[in-house]
Amino acid sequence: MAxxxxxxxxxxxxxxxxxxxxxxxxSGFARYLVTKLVAAAISFLVTLVIGFVLFSxxxxxxxxxxxxxxxxxxxxxxxxxxQLGLDQSVPERxxxxxxxxxxxxxxxxxEFQQPVSSLIGDRLWPTLLLMGTxxxxxxxxxxxxxxxxxxxxxxxxxxxxxxxxxxxxSVPTFWLGMILLITFSVGIGPFPGFxxxxxxxxxxxxxxxxxxxxxxxxxxLPCLTMVLVVFAQYVSVMRSSIxxxxxSPYLLTARAKGLRDDDVRRRHAVPNxxxxxxxxxxxxxxxxxxxxxxxxxxxxxxxxxxxxxxxLKVPDLPLLQGTFIVFSASVILMNLLADVVYRFLDPRVRxx
Amino acid sequence: MTHHEPLTKADPPVAAPxxxxxxxxxxxxxxxxxxxxFLRIRSGVAxxxxxxxxxxxxxxxxxxxxxxxxxxxxxxxxxxxSPTDGYPLGTDQEGRSxxxxxxxxxxxxxxxxxxxxxxxxxxxxxxGLIAGHYGGWIGxxxxxxxxxxxxxxxxxxxxxxxAVIGQxxxxxxxxxxxxxxxxxxxxxxxxxxxxxxxxxxxxxRALGAGGPQVMLRHVLPNVTPxxxxxxxxxxxxxILSEATLTFLGLGDPTGISWGAMLNSALxxxxxxxxxxxxxxxxxxxxxxxxxxxxxxxxxxxTILNPRSVxxx
Numbered sequence: 001m002a003x004x005x006x007x008x009x010x011x012x013x014x015x016x017x018x019x020x021x022x023x024x025x026x027s028g029f030a031r032y033l034v035t036k037l038v039a040a041a042i043s044f045l046v047t048l049v050i051g052f053v054l055f056s057x058x059x060x061x062x063x064x065x066x067x068x069x070x071x072x073x074x075x076x077x078x079x080x081x082x083q084l085g086l087d088q089s090v091p092e093r094x095x096x097x098x099x100x101x102x103x104x105x106x107x108x109x110x111e112f113q114q115p116v117s118s119l120i121g122d123r124l125w126p127t128l129l130l131m132g133t134x135x136x137x138x139x140x141x142x143x144x145x146x147x148x149x150x151x152x153x154x155x156x157x158x159x160x161x162x163x164x165x166x167x168x169x170s171v172p173t174f175w176l177g178m179i180l181l182i183t184f185s186v187g188i189g190p191f192p193g194f195x196x197x198x199x200x201x202x203x204x205x206x207x208x209x210x211x212x213x214x215x216x217x218x219x220x221l222p223c224l225t226m227v228l229v230v231f232a233q234y235v236s237v238m239r240s241s242i243x244x245x246x247x248s249p250y251l252l253t254a255r256a257k258g259l260r261d262d263d264v265r266r267r268h269a270v271p272n273x274x275x276x277x278x279x280x281x282x283x284x285x286x287x288x289x290x291x292x293x294x295x296x297x298x299x300x301x302x303x304x305x306x307x308x309x310x311x312l313k314v315p316d317l318p319l320l321q322g323t324f325i326v327f328s329a330s331v332i333l334m335n336l337l338a339d340v341v342y343r344f345l346d347p348r349v350r351x352x
Numbered sequence: 353m354t355h356h357e358p359l360t361k362a363d364p365p366v367a368a369p370x371x372x373x374x375x376x377x378x379x380x381x382x383x384x385x386x387x388x389x390f391l392r393i394r395s396g397v398a399x400x401x402x403x404x405x406x407x408x409x410x411x412x413x414x415x416x417x418x419x420x421x422x423x424x425x426x427x428x429x430x431x432x433x434s435p436t437d438g439y440p441l442g443t444d445q446e447g448r449s450x451x452x453x454x455x456x457x458x459x460x461x462x463x464x465x466x467x468x469x470x471x472x473x474x475x476x477x478x479x480g481l482i483a484g485h486y487g488g489w490i491g492x493x494x495x496x497x498x499x500x501x502x503x504x505x506x507x508x509x510x511x512x513x514x515a516v517i518g519q520x521x522x523x524x525x526x527x528x529x530x531x532x533x534x535x536x537x538x539x540x541x542x543x544x545x546x547x548x549x550x551x552x553x554x555x556x557r558a559l560g561a562g563g564p565q566v567m568l569r570h571v572l573p574n575v576t577p578x579x580x581x582x583x584x585x586x587x588x589x590x591i592l593s594e595a596t597l598t599f600l601g602l603g604d605p606t607g608i609s610w611g612a613m614l615n616s617a618l619x620x621x622x623x624x625x626x627x628x629x630x631x632x633x634x635x636x637x638x639x640x641x642x643x644x645x646x647x648x649x650x651x652x653x654t655i656l657n658p659r660s661v662x663x664x
Binding site: 043046047050054055058059166167169170171172173174175176178179181182186187197289291293294297298308309311312313315317320321323324327328330331332335 | 500503504505507508509511512513515516517588592595596599600601602611614617618623624625626628631632634635638639642643646
């Protein structure tokens with residue numbers, strides 16, 4: 001494949017005159033990166049506008065919710081309004097909101113009476129641990145199964161995999177979590193459960209290695225739930241992009257060179273089919289973080305998802321707003337990464 | 353948005369050679385042909401069968417379930433009991449029959465799923481049509497808006513919206529529609545661009561048709577099949593979203609829905625006491641209905657868009 005690509009590359013490069021053009025290498029990429037960064041910044045600003053409209057303009061009167069049920073004089077209400085900045089004009093409030101957010105001041109949680117940013121900081125790591133583990137496992141599993149079933153589409157393996165992915169896509173994440181919880185942690189009938197029920201660790205177990213093992217045990221079920229729900233989507237993306245490559249002439253060339261079927265798949269089809277899948281995975285990563293809300297609720301995993309659920313119950317608007325901004329920012333970041341990674345992976349995009 | 357390019361490959365006519373499609377044979381001849389092709393796809397028929405059964409159950413539920421069966425105060429069954437005589441699927445904490453609750457829950461899940469889909473499709477199609485028809489700054493602005501909404505995380509936005517609007521059926525319906533219209537808009541826009549490139553649109557314009565007339569009389573009928581397919585799949589995800597939002601406690605607090613049942617199962621300790629009969633029925637109901645819509649949607653898609661057959 002290396003020589004085919006080289007030939008095509010040389011032919012394509014000649015008319016453009018890129019190699020001799022004397023343009024400093026990487027400047028194209030820098031410009032590309034700047035464009036994408038600006039686009040990401042604009043997206044974030046739009047998110048802030050939506051967040052501002054949602055949490056600052058739409059609720060009737062935050063002061064009413066805060067003082068709910070407590071006898072408050074008009075003077076106290078006015079002072080509270082002034083403290084919260086509600087007596088300012090809308091553009092002023094938006095400006096303060098943006099500067100506060102950018103400097104990490106997300107307000108104070110009504111429920112926990114703590115700064116929202118420190119609450120989010122505490123809960124970020126458990127979520128990253130859960131999502132990171134689940135993502136690595138589901139990406140590897142999904143891509144592998146997708147390649148296998150796409151390469152021999154119509155085979156029994158393919159039919160099982162597609163059926164299973166379709167079914168798993170139709171399953172509500174939280175329900176799957178509850179079923180796994182009752183099966184493996186509580187136990188049904190004569191089969192006792194053997195995994196811990198909820199939380200991230202047992203406070204009774206302390207000390208280096210024991211603590212790690214304990215956290216790992218608590219991680220098994222929430223992680224398994226996420227993997228089961230998420231990997232199916234990677235399977236279908238990878239499967240259809242492999243199928244799209246199947247008819248390509250370069251595969252015929254590879255076969256004509258006498259390569260074994262496994263080599264044709266691994267060295268020729270998979271690298272090309274990976275492109276759409278990789279970008280898809282990155283774009284999906286951001287939304288996966290949102291999917292953590294239900295899983296963390298079911299398993300009382302002390303992460304951002306459970307924090308949003310706690311905020312939702314009250315409802316604690318500053319906290320909800322904080323988690324909304326963090327979730328949106330993570331999606332934007334992942335989309336940015338997708339663009340950058342795509343650029344590195346696909347020579348066709350690089351050449352443009 | 354380079355990363356969208358591989359995903360929008362499914363817009364065939366844009367790059368198609370400008371040979372007039374007039375002489376090409378129609379894919380199916382009218383409604384009967386469509387039905388005949390549909391009946392040939394076994395999974396689609398199974399999906400449609402599931403939907404018919406659930407729709408009938410939901411519609412007829414008031415005939416055999418009285419409010420006394422569902423009222424916490426008036427029921428007299430055992431609390432959180434495994435399946436026994438008279439309670440084929442067991443009871444919940446309040447002593448209500450799980451079977452009756454699941455059947456009643458179909459009403460709210462199906463109606464919210466359908467209403468949210470109608471809202472989503474109307475909103476998405478309108479934005480997509482306008483964005484596709486009017487290029488220029490209107491089209492660009494609408495496309496940027498769509499892209500931003502696609503990039504927003506669905507569930508956090510939906511729960512924030514319903515938390516701000518307040519609990520209730522209307523609020524989750526709106527939340528679902530606002531978080532899901534963008535993909536319909538993108539699809540409809542792509543298709544609108546494809547249709548508008550065809551000669552008959554130019555002919556209509558030459559005969560003096562204005563913007564609205566071209567959009568509604570010429571483009572919309574050609575985009576409708578695609579909208580229908582995408583809406584079948586939209587119902588599936590809307591029902592999943594409805595279940596998730598009601599599970600998080602955002603629906604009508606007194607209403608009965610599958611998500612709300614699972615919420616009270618979790619908070620009422622059904623999981624820790626091993627009450628599996630409380631957990632399985634609502635979840636399996638969601639699974640089957642979502643599967644029903646997905647299978648039906650895919651079958652229709654296969655008939656209308658033969659290119660998708662190989663990726664199915």
